[in-house]
Amino acid sequence: MRIAVVGAGLAGSATAWRLAQRGAQVTLLERATPANPQGSSHGSARIFRYAYPDPFYAKLVVEAREHWSELEDATGATFFRKTGALDFGAVRDPHQLAGVLTEAGVDHELLAAEEAAERWPGIRVDGPVLWHPAAGVIDAQAAVLAMTELARAAGATVHENWTVTAVVESGGRVSVRSADGDELTVDHVVLAAGGWLPELMPAVPVRVRQEQAFHFPYRDPAEAQRWPTFVHKRAGMSTYSLPGGRDADHRGQKVAEYFGGSEIASASANDGIVDPGNRQRLVDYVVRHLPGLIPEPYAETTCVFTCTADENFVIDTVGAVTVASPCSGHGAKFAPLLGAIIADAATGRARPAAKFRLPSAD
Ligand SMILES: Cc1cc2nc3c(=O)[nH]c(=O)nc-3n(C[C@H](O)[C@H](O)[C@H](O)COP(=O)(O)OP(=O)(O)OC[C@H]3O[C@@H](n4cnc5c(N)ncnc54)[C@H](O)[C@@H]3O)c2cc1C
Known part of the structure; x- marks a missing residue:
């Protein structure tokens, strides 16, 4: 299964690691660099x-x-x-x-x-x-860098400075397009874009x-x-x-x-x-x-x-896209576990807990 993971913060790097570990063909796409300071996973300290x-x-x-x-x-x-x-x-x-x-x-x-x-x-x-x-x-930043490296060591490709501008599903496949005009076609996309999620998927209630x-x-x-x-x-x-x-x-x-x-x-x-x-x-x-x-x-x-309004995370799959926003200021502590949960959602192995699902997806 070819899977593109958008965003190399704690959620995306953990997901890329878990998916690559399980043998998926993973491409991790990051608009800047893993754990960059504009995102939510930079720096050395999370509770x-x-x-x-x-x-x-x-x-x-x-x-x-x-x-x-x-x-x-x-x-x-x-x-x-x-x-x-x-x-x-x-x-x-x-x-x-x-x-x-x-x-x-x-x-x-x-x-x-x-x-x-x-x-x-x-x-x-x-x-x-x-x-x-x-x-x-x-140490959030060190964890992101380590999980990105583990993903790479397990066969994932990591593209930095690759800004996703569109995710288009058609005929059971998904095309991911970049700001530079590049295009990648995969079987599934995980959107772990943190605070940029509203730009890529405005319907998600974040x-x-x-x-x-x-x-x-x-x-x-x-x-x-x-x-x-x-x-x-x-x-x-x-x-x-x-x-x-x-x-x-x-x-x-x-x-x-x-x-x-x-x-x-x-x-x-x-x-x-x-x-x-x-x-x-x-x-x-x-x-x-x-x-x-x-x-x-x-x-x-x-x-x-x-x-989110109730401070629960959003992790759910709609069609060939899994949205992953472990947020509300408390997601860091769960990162390597959430990587496994998001990987399960993306591959259809298990649905995330009801608390994480999108309202319309039940
Ligand atoms: C100041 C602060 C304090 C916190 N304190 C705690 C705490 O004490 N304990 C705790 O458990 N949690 C805490 N959290 C929450 C935790 O840090 C976040 O839940 C977690 O970092 C979210 O990670 P993420 O991967 O979802 O988002 P991000 O880390 O923001 O990652 C998203 C990534 O996607 C990339 N991206 C975005 N758009 C695109 C695009 N179009 N194309 C390609 N790449 C894209 C971004 O560049 C970014 O690298 C805190 C958060 C903050 C900000």
Whole structure:
């Protein structure tokens, strides 16, 4: 089976790897370079955590962890660093999350605010806290490059600077056309174009947002290795934070507001300009809640989030096209597993979970 995979971010590279591993004839088409900074899979730090209100996703993380180990075994490289994770805030419900983790078999502790403050004096919590030590941080960019290389080693062809402008189905085959006038005919196409998906398939119910993240220095650099990731959800402002890793020169914590940015038509419209109002909100947040950080960002970036209304991923096949948008700001942690799920969808081996399907495809 000849399959073109459009987009070499986490989703596309993982899919190309899994398909090539299974013997498909794969061509991976990327408008720029794998894990380029205009997409969503660049840089060294994404949160890997098990605590989801929905048990479906918590169990999926357990499965995904095995796939990360497989990727590490296949490459001899390390993409995961254990840091542990905290969940707190008036609209986070640590008790409910603890129940989900029990069901998923993930070790955790529920702590009173005072106990958490003693353990993590750099973080000022505002209520009970869920701690699960198995969480960590994954290196997104290194994973994309590794999965692209594994795909290539398994026989895939990778074309960089190959922008797909049209996908046309006819007579059971699909033609993929490029901006330079090239054409490729295959049996099936996987569209893993991230924030550019609305340009290629406007009917898919995915919206695109320009968000931003800020790096704040640790007051005590000797404590850098002790900082966990966290999710703090409360009315008015919800934040996430993680050690910034290589991107932040290993000397700071990345802090960002969930949905603190604005909607854009597609990733092409990301102007790269950080909103000064959002920067100030995060500085104020660090002053109030993160006394272990110096409230002066030393690095900042805009980034593209693709979102669905219910925060579920979109993975489904219509005709000879599989759409894959593992998005809403939480898709990175599942990448090697999603590659297998998307490959199953593309080859007809198994349908994705009902949660991932397009409304019209049921
Ligand atoms: C700032 C930020 C923080 C995040 N934090 C977390 C986190 O902590 N934990 C977590 O689990 N997830 C997180 N996520 C989500 C996760 O990173 C994304 O779900 C994931 O990277 C999406 O990957 P993708 O392959 O779908 O999209 P992308 O990485 O954007 O890849 C799409 C690729 O398609 C290419 N492309 C687009 N159009 C075309 C075309 N026409 N022709 C050819 N190529 C094309 C693009 O150049 C790009 O390389 C975060 C995302 C962002 C942006």
